[in-house]
Amino acid sequence: MRTLIKNGTVLSTTGAVTADVLVDGETIAAVTAPGVLAEQNVVADTEFDAAGKYVMPGGIDAHTHMEMPFGGTFSADTFETGTRAAAWGGTTTIIDFAVQPKGNSLLSTLDAWHEKADGDCAVDYGFHMIVSDVNDATLKEMESCVAAGVSSFKMFMAYPGVFYSTDGEILRAMTKAADIGGTIAMHAENGIAIDELVAQALAEGRSEPYQHGVTRPPELEGEATSRAITLAKVTGSPLYIVHLSAAQALSAVAEARDEGQNVFAETCPQYLYLSIEDLGKPDFEGAKYVASPPLREKHHQPDLWRGLRTNDLSVVSTDHCPFCFKDQKELGRGDFTKIPNGMPGVEHRIDLLHQGVVAGEISLARWVEACSTTPARMFGLYPRKGVIAPGADADLVIYDPAAEQTISAETHHMNVDYSAYEGMTITGRCETVLSRGSVVVDRGTYHGRAGHGRFLERDLCQYLN
Ligand SMILES: [Zn+2]
Numbered sequence: 001m002r003t004l005i006k007n008g009t010v011l012s013t014t015g016a017v018t019a020d021v022l023v024d025g026e027t028i029a030a031v032t033a034p035g036v037l038a039e040q041n042v043v044a045d046t047e048f049d050a051a052g053k054y055v056m057p058g059g060i061d062a063h064t065h066m067e068m069p070f071g072g073t074f075s076a077d078t079f080e081t082g083t084r085a086a087a088w089g090g091t092t093t094i095i096d097f098a099v100q101p102k103g104n105s106l107l108s109t110l111d112a113w114h115e116k117a118d119g120d121c122a123v124d125y126g127f128h129m130i131v132s133d134v135n136d137a138t139l140k141e142m143e144s145c146v147a148a149g150v151s152s153f154k155m156f157m158a159y160p161g162v163f164y165s166t167d168g169e170i171l172r173a174m175t176k177a178a179d180i181g182g183t184i185a186m187h188a189e190n191g192i193a194i195d196e197l198v199a200q201a202l203a204e205g206r207s208e209p210y211q212h213g214v215t216r217p218p219e220l221e222g223e224a225t226s227r228a229i230t231l232a233k234v235t236g237s238p239l240y241i242v243h244l245s246a247a248q249a250l251s252a253v254a255e256a257r258d259e260g261q262n263v264f265a266e267t268c269p270q271y272l273y274l275s276i277e278d279l280g281k282p283d284f285e286g287a288k289y290v291a292s293p294p295l296r297e298k299h300h301q302p303d304l305w306r307g308l309r310t311n312d313l314s315v316v317s318t319d320h321c322p323f324c325f326k327d328q329k330e331l332g333r334g335d336f337t338k339i340p341n342g343m344p345g346v347e348h349r350i351d352l353l354h355q356g357v358v359a360g361e362i363s364l365a366r367w368v369e370a371c372s373t374t375p376a377r378m379f380g381l382y383p384r385k386g387v388i389a390p391g392a393d394a395d396l397v398i399y400d401p402a403a404e405q406t407i408s409a410e411t412h413h414m415n416v417d418y419s420a421y422e423g424m425t426i427t428g429r430c431e432t433v434l435s436r437g438s439v440v441v442d443r444g445t446y447h448g449r450a451g452h453g454r455f456l457e458r459d460l461c462q463y464l465n
Helices: 079-088 106-117 136-147 167-180 191-203 210-214 218-235 247-258 269-273 285-289 300-310 349-358 364-378
Strands: 002-012 015-024 027-032 046-049 054-057 059-064 091-099 124-130 152-156 183-187 239-241 263-267 396-406 425-435 438-442
Touching: 002 364, 002 396, 015 054, 015 364, 054 364, 059 079, 059 349, 059 364, 079 091, 079 425, 079 438, 091 106, 091 425, 106 124, 106 136, 136 167, 152 167, 167 183, 167 218, 183 218, 191 210, 191 218, 218 239, 218 247, 247 263, 247 300, 263 300, 269 300, 269 349, 300 364, 349 364, 349 396, 349 425
Parallel strands: 002 046, 002 054, 059 091, 091 124, 124 152, 152 183, 183 239, 239 263
Antiparallel strands: 002 015, 015 027, 054 396, 396 425, 425 438
16 A cells, blocks of 8 residues: 655654655655656555645654543543544544552553553554652663563652652652653652642642742742753663743753753643633633642743744643543632643644744744654654664655644544634644544544554664763
8 A cells, every 4th residue: 555645745853854654554755856756657545635735744742631630530632532632633543641549559550551442542652651669669660661661660750648759769760760761750849839739828828820930930840950960960860851841941951952961841831822821710710720730820832932943941741631621620610629631732832833824933843843853852862763764664644834723622533512712813733633643634534443543662862972
């Protein structure tokens, strides 16, 4: 089965070139100047004319939470619905977080996540491991995780009593990571201090969603980010800061990178486009925007765009963790601490970052890099993923940069009853999406199937010095 995508503007980290892309089976067979394949009488079973369109490597969302347990409920997208929505938005790989419950082993956790995902995914998927119980046994198991293709471990400086790890526990896990080549991904907010601010707010009767933002100030993200960087330096561990939202945290990352430390960071579209003002929306609507770290004041946004340009922020992921407004977010009416933390986003990452291209914030090359190529390298999937080159998986997006669309819960494919970007009109749209050579989405029609997506055994981070 051969597919030819001809005359497209093929994008990579070095820019754009008009080319034909030939797919044979599940992989890319050739990338040539337009017409060369026709001259050679290469016949394809299916052809797409991509003239005037971009052809880009399929998106990699390195931060999703499908059917994740949180506060007595589960995030609303299953692996089936979440990966379908991802495909609609041009994301052909997700890396989801397996969550170790305290007292369970890492390997039984991994088994449980395989059970949730296997046979259900529309696109390929990998896992990170959330380590919430640091002890001799789990430290030992980190080696087995790496061998099983799970080479990154997330820890939390937030959520005391749930996922929180002490500095000592973080130090132990980082020492192990340094030893085995694993990467520590960090949720960097000072949860101990935040809990005090939360207690003060509740004691003073401040219980509305906006208080979620007030009680998690950006300084406490900056402080935790600096502390994580210091612990990583002491142990020699690579460090990946997840969902960086604050200028203070960005400064800390930039400084560490300038000094040559293996420190990396991602941000998310919600921090580039939304702000703490959204948390203040009336009639409890602010609950739709409760995620951690919280949405920040708008003045952080230009700093984050600059970070994307300078590579101090090298990845854009979504932290997709949808909870329906009705029945789920509503659990926190009258007490913002009971609002499940998380926002939907897996479907719109590529489109929202394309707005950054339209607005002149980032280049086309940077768009592709942040959404696909860098996450592939960061998490050991390159060059199988993240690039359009012979031998790579044929995960491809034909993107119409001129199409207009309005984001709405009425039309999105995520299993959640609201959109954080409701009514936002944007330029650009994924027209056709291929996952390992199979057409998953084409001009408004879904052709994918649950179970097409395969588990990806990942190598180590490919950026380490
Ligand atoms: Zn997350």
